[in-house]
Amino acid sequence: MPSATSANSATSGSSTFHVSSGSHALPWNVQRLPRADGSVFLVTGGNAGIGYFIAEQLSATGATVVLGSRNPAKAEAAMASIRARIAGARVRAVRLDLADLSSLRSAAESLGVERLDAVIHNAGVALADPPRRQTGYGHELMFGTNHLGHFALTRWLMPLLSAAPAARVVTMGSFAAKSERLDLDDLQSGKDYRPKRSYGRSKLAQMYFGVELDRRLRAVGSTMASVVVHPGGALDSLTPSRPPIHVRTAGARLSAAPAALLVQGKHAGAWPAVRAMLDPAVCGGQLWGPRVFGLRGEPRREVIWNHLADASVAARLWDTSCALTGVDPVANLG
Template identity: 65%
Template sequence: MQWDVRRLPRADSKKFLVTGGNAGIGYFVAEQLATTGATVVLGSRDAAKAAAAMASIRSRVPGARLSHLQLDLASLKSTVDELDHLDAVVCNAGVLLDQPERRETEDGHELMFATNHLGHFALIGRLAPLLSGGRVVTTGSFTAKSVRLDLGDLQSARDYRPKDAYARSKLAQMLCGFELDRRLRAAGHATMSVVTHPGGALDSLTPSRPPVHLQTAGQRLRGLPAGILLQGKEAGAWPAVRAVLDPSVQGGQLWGPRVFGLRGEPRLEAVQGVFADKELAARVWSASVDLTGVDPLESRP
């Protein structure tokens, strides 16, 4: 099947959860999935922002089937009791801090590592009974290739630099996305795990979606040179949307933009380098179970 990012297949009977669906790439994942007729659940801790995002989607997708799930990924106490079943979850929400001070959550974890990785790891465990035969889609980042993980300092307590801490959190998340699929296959489960990344997705190249995102003419002009190599967040959503909908997608795959992994329509990428390190992935998985008290495989029915 020829994949067309602007002519998505119908998914009228499906239900998808998008974490961070109220802003950024997550918003566009939710908007695009809503065009298929599926029910799209926006996972967000801010009800007002979620309401604004849903209003924006409905203005572009008449009859969109949307709901909001109160979800704070920085807290391991978040629940998913409101959900009865799911066909896919897009683990997209994330936080990138630029302050030099290291911050911790109420659970005592470094904020970016907790939100980007541990929160999603625990969430998958809680969603496992609802996802039989469905898909777990992990939105990573190409910046994950630029760092190494210190298993003795996963949360950057000794070596905290915001950009590196962010990249480490995304690397841990992606490694566990690949490891999840290996463990699902080994256990004979039909659910599959797919990893994606959006390439270089900039606000200045992102179309306006008031009041969620507003782009001025000046911002658009200033962003044009970057558009040679990078793209906006609407296009950044394409790999995750394909990973949810395309029947040819398989577990354990990595999907990203076609042009140098930075921009363009989604394509299959080779899982290589640090992403293919099974021993490291297994050790990060084990550490994540210890830190969250949740094992996604043991949570399955």
Template identity: 80%
Template sequence: MSSSTSAPPPWDVHRPPRADGSLFMVTGGNAGIGYFVAEQLSATGATVVLAGRNPMKGEAACGSIRSRVPGARVRAVRLDLADLASIGPAVESLRSERLDAVVLNAGVALDDPPREETGAGHELMFGTNHLGHFALTQRLMPLLSAAPAARVVTMGSFAAKTERLDLDDLQSRTDYRPKRTYGRSKLAQMYFGLELDRRLRAARSTVASVVVHPGGALDSLTPSRPPVHVRTTAARLRGAPAALLLQGKDAGAWPAVRAALDPAVCGGQLWGPRVFGLRGRPRREPVWDHLADTDAAERLWSASCELTDTGFGFGDFGTTPPAP
């Protein structure tokens, strides 16, 4: 005698479930991993908004997606996370009463000194990768709260696994090293994603916050999407040996896409590639030990509120705090 309820089918990265009628936003959706997140989400029938600072690149990415996904509903909006003043107009341009998921993917990575700052005086990578997304999420929360079960998906990085925050020098003013500062900015994002979920749960919100990372995703292993990305034959041959351990950015998008769509994914979880956390299909993995430091996460949250002049309290979650 068969059970009246059957287990859901295994997750298929090449055939994600339909999401017709849903609205998704992907920051940095005009290039890299963000582009492939947007392309894969658009194949579900959802409307996908690509948010980036260069409108021309955004339109080119939309054109590429439309050429590969018949009937794709995609559009681009201008959003410069290094300029907090651009967040309000970007959110208003969504022209929607609800948002089913936002993928916080955009990022800046500098390889060489000197240290650069945003217009507000924040170190550029920390200000863009973390503070910009922090302020954006606060502005999006009413739209997320209006959806039945919205997701905030934060794209972390393997570069954050060996880093630790210096809470007394979040802006890297005293000891700036580009690669370390980048890793710490991504670590701050991941702390934010987990702390956000704790606060959402305390507020009894229907929104869930999930943290993901793409593993090792290389351009040389990424399929061409002209004009967004063109992989030459020489690059493909050079990258071939790395394919044993790493993957392309199309596969690097898989954890974020699953976190946005799969009802089995829960808030407060960390998802990454299956094979050594570097390549393969997405799977849930244990939260890294240093990410479980709730005191550091709370201190970062308070500092982020101050640096962005953002309250981000229970009222932003569309709820009131539970009674004591």
């Protein structure tokens, strides 16, 4: 990624990542993104929802965008949609199942690139109703997929991220996490499972990970940066159609019109993540979300939430995550 003070050009093999000189001085415009030719971005869960729109928007910059998806058919549909909208889009997919920890190393290796300029940890599972479900490793499904899967994936992506001059790890949190608190003695909701709360806590765990990752990267002098973002309130009913991935009916559009005063569609929910991946003014350890009450609008930097700034909670979560996954994302750095 480019530095915050000058245009940067980095070469790895035959690829060159370049942001044109002076582009960092212009106001950020979600409709006119800077070029990122030669860079490689991975979007987990890039086949649907906010992840799809992150991938679509990044594809317009000239970057190579890789969709991480559990479902090859859905990934193919997403790539076809992006290619139909963006001439010359460089988009492809890899099979990625974050609930299957044993598969993540080979998934990272299957990227087949020399370096990775940024990854957005976006994929997630949200369960609306009981009963409590588990991954094949016995982890509660939302915590195991949303947090532990991305935690472990980061470990296996580290060689590719380290090969980039200034890579970024961007973690997609949730506004729902703002009102949640982690129970470090019951991270997987084994004692008291409530789907909505467990989802919010799994996203909060992701956000703690993103903040703590940046602390640990700084401690070893890494040029990599970790940034945390959230999409605000992002509704399907306010999201433009991308058939067959998402189809919005006229009725849904009309019924959702009042909500547009407070929240937005998933295309706009993608904006903080896209800015965190592309904007040279964004720094590690920051939190970015929508401008208007943290729920809608163009992306802006937010003050780190008070509970998210608790380094002791983040450190304990990190140690527990290492024990549960058997890996430490920064163990081989420094």
